[in-house]
Amino acid sequence: MKKILIVEDEPAYSKLLKDQLIKIGFAVVIATNGKNGLQKVITEKPDLILLDILMPIMDGVTVLKKLHKKGFDKKTKIIILTNYEPDERAIVAIMESIPNNYLVKSNVKLDELMLKIKKILS
Amino acid sequence: MKFAIENNLYKSIFDNTFDGLACCEMVFDANKNPIDYIYLKVNKNFEKFTGLKNVEGKRVTQVIPEMAFSNPELLEIYGQVTITGQPQRFETYVKPLKRWFLISVYSPKKGFFVVVFQNITDQKIIKDYLEDVRKATANVLEDLYIEKENLEHSMAKDEAILSSIGEGLIAFDTNQNVMIINQVAQTMLECDTKNFEDKKFDILPFVNEAGKSLSLVDQLQDVANQTSKQSINSFYYLVRKDKTRISVMLNITPIQINTEVIGVVLVIRDITLEKEIDKIKSEFLSLASHQLRTPLGICKWYTEAILEDDVFKTFSKTTQNYLKEIYRNNGRLIALVSDLLSVSCIDQGKVPNNPKLISVPSVIKKTIQGMSVLAKKHGITLHLEIMQTNIPKTYLDPVKIQEVVENLIANAVTYSNPSGSITVCVNYLDHEILISIIDTGIGICPKDQKNIFTKFYRSKTATSKNTKGTGLGLYVAKSYVTDWGGQIKVKSSLGKGSTFIITIPVKKEA
Numbered sequence: 001m002k003k004i005l006i007v008e009d010e011p012a013y014s015k016l017l018k019d020q021l022i023k024i025g026f027a028v029v030i031a032t033n034g035k036n037g038l039q040k041v042i043t044e045k046p047d048l049i050l051l052d053i054l055m056p057i058m059d060g061v062t063v064l065k066k067l068h069k070k071g072f073d074k075k076t077k078i079i080i081l082t083n084y085e086p087d088e089r090a091i092v093a094i095m096e097s098i099p100n101n102y103l104v105k106s107n108v109k110l111d112e113l114m115l116k117i118k119k120i121l122s
Numbered sequence: 123m124k125f126a127i128e129n130n131l132y133k134s135i136f137d138n139t140f141d142g143l144a145c146c147e148m149v150f151d152a153n154k155n156p157i158d159y160i161y162l163k164v165n166k167n168f169e170k171f172t173g174l175k176n177v178e179g180k181r182v183t184q185v186i187p188e189m190a191f192s193n194p195e196l197l198e199i200y201g202q203v204t205i206t207g208q209p210q211r212f213e214t215y216v217k218p219l220k221r222w223f224l225i226s227v228y229s230p231k232k233g234f235f236v237v238v239f240q241n242i243t244d245q246k247i248i249k250d251y252l253e254d255v256r257k258a259t260a261n262v263l264e265d266l267y268i269e270k271e272n273l274e275h276s277m278a279k280d281e282a283i284l285s286s287i288g289e290g291l292i293a294f295d296t297n298q299n300v301m302i303i304n305q306v307a308q309t310m311l312e313c314d315t316k317n318f319e320d321k322k323f324d325i326l327p328f329v330n331e332a333g334k335s336l337s338l339v340d341q342l343q344d345v346a347n348q349t350s351k352q353s354i355n356s357f358y359y360l361v362r363k364d365k366t367r368i369s370v371m372l373n374i375t376p377i378q379i380n381t382e383v384i385g386v387v388l389v390i391r392d393i394t395l396e397k398e399i400d401k402i403k404s405e406f407l408s409l410a411s412h413q414l415r416t417p418l419g420i421c422k423w424y425t426e427a428i429l430e431d432d433v434f435k436t437f438s439k440t441t442q443n444y445l446k447e448i449y450r451n452n453g454r455l456i457a458l459v460s461d462l463l464s465v466s467c468i469d470q471g472k473v474p475n476n477p478k479l480i481s482v483p484s485v486i487k488k489t490i491q492g493m494s495v496l497a498k499k500h501g502i503t504l505h506l507e508i509m510q511t512n513i514p515k516t517y518l519d520p521v522k523i524q525e526v527v528e529n530l531i532a533n534a535v536t537y538s539n540p541s542g543s544i545t546v547c548v549n550y551l552d553h554e555i556l557i558s559i560i561d562t563g564i565g566i567c568p569k570d571q572k573n574i575f576t577k578f579y580r581s582k583t584a585t586s587k588n589t590k591g592t593g594l595g596l597y598v599a600k601s602y603v604t605d606w607g608g609q610i611k612v613k614s615s616l617g618k619g620s621t622f623i624i625t626i627p628v629k630k631e632a
Contacts, residue, residue, distance in 0.1 A: 109422075111426065
């Protein structure tokens with residue numbers, strides 16, 4: 001069973017995502033901030049990370065940089081799932097590296113997201 | 123013998139004196155009022171000065187009949203002199219002769235008088251001329267005085283303006299000498315006027331973002347090469363003596379007389395506060411959009427989860443409609459936040475742009491596929507016509523062009539009647555890609571056509587047909603298209619439909 005790590009500080013999002021992902025047959029782990037997320041990448045070895053940007057303790061951009069430094073981004077698939085408009089230089093750079101995987105939560109439909117996840121992990 | 127000699131001497135004096143001479147006898151009426159006089163003897167100069175000939179033995183009223191009206195004072199004065207014996211001297215203008223005379227008159231014997239006179243017409247003319255010159259000079263001097271006063275007022279006003287404006291201002295001549303520097307500029311540059319007098323400047327304490335200093339010589343060269351009076355606006359840092367930096371906007375304008383550049387004016391505006399406000403605004407916007415989108419996004423997904431769940435079908439029709447309504451309106455809020463965010467980014471010049479080499483027809487084809495569901499729902503047919511097979515690829519942000527076309531199609535759907543049709547045409551002409559969105563809808567009245575691209579503008583027909591628009595869609599579309607160097611235009615007639623035409627120049631490089 002493929003494992004998905006949700007790095008998200010907003011419990012309403014992570015709870016719904018967890019329910020929906022379990023329903024379509026994935027194992028789900030949740031981290032509530034970037035630092036906790038990084039630890040779980042090492043301990044849980046997920047196949048896919050759903051990463052928020054604006055989070056307490058450590059933000060998503062720092063997490064991405066650290067994952068890149070450790071080479072995790074080559075082994076693990078990443079989807080940025082945020083409500084941040086990509087207008088900051090750092091985020092534009094991320095978008096360009098994974099152009100199809102930068103999603104604005106309020107602009108994406110839940111069923112489309114599930115299909116995308118299935119496709120990535122198939 | 124002695125008498126003969128004396129007589130000849132007097133005659134010679136009489137004839138050769140430089141003055142005009144006339145011996146006359148006064149004629150009185152019964153009341154002893156002088157009414158005429160008779161020329162007894164006149165000399166040569168009399169004729170020369172008056173132009174009158176053969177007057178001896180004649181009455182003045184015979185010789186100059188108009189005299190009684192033109193110079194009545196003469197008879198009066200001569201009469202007085204004849205009666206009283208008191209000599210008189212005066213100047214007068216004899217109109218019939220058109221001459222000025224300086225006249226001395228005395229009476230050698232009661233009832234007789236002698237007039238000694240000079241023709242002073244030329245002196246008079248010169249005197250009058252000199253008087254005119256004097257008056258003219260006085261007028262000029264007065265004008266000059268007024269001008270000087272005006273100039274002093276104007277200078278005082280200019281000085282007051284220069285010292286009261288919030289910006290620093292320095293004027294340099296072409297030799298880099300300071301002509302004018304106001305107080306603000308002195309404070310900014312930490313110097314006083316004395317430091318500038320007779321001092322040449324080349325390097326000023328301004329550096330650009332790349333760290334290069336502002337060279338006055340280069341700037342003067344730049345403005346000298348310009349034929350127009352264009353000013354240059356540039357962002358610089360002012361480096362203070364303590365090495366701290368202040369963000370400033372420099373405006374450099376040439377001072378020109380006709381086409382010759384005689385110097386430059388440098389206006390320094392401290393924009394530290396504006397920069398700070400911009401930063402705060404941008405941060406607030408980013409945070410606000412995130413904070414607004416989080417709960418909206420949560421509502422969206424939870425509602426979607428219910429709408430997609432099997433349990434949804436077990437709800438009553440009313441409950442199902444309630445849920446759909448919640449979902450639809452939540453979607454409107456999300457769209458509104460997105461539009462506000464776009465407008466704010468446009469206003470701040472921070473529109474993210476990721477141009478890629480794309481085929482515009484392919485992107486539009488995909489967009490139309492996505493929009494066909496919406497059109498079908500409203501009973502409207504949506505066609506695509508690609509007019510040419512070899513439309514070149516161009517560098518353009520695919521997300522943005524899709525957003526613009528989606529926006530225009532969504533408008534066409536909203537303002538069309540059921541069973542209407544929308545045609546999207548893509549063409550290529552003169553290195554430009556043309557996209558036309560043609561609908562058979564309600565149309566836009568001419569007054570609204572001018573304003574529909576204005577931020578938050580909503581036409582009356584638009585508000586009556588669709589109460590839900592934000593008035594931002596076309597503003598955003600126009601901003602994007604203008605940013606690409608293109609144009610967006612509308613042609614419309616009420617009741618017949620509208621055509622929106624976008625032209626985008628093809629770019630071969632990003």
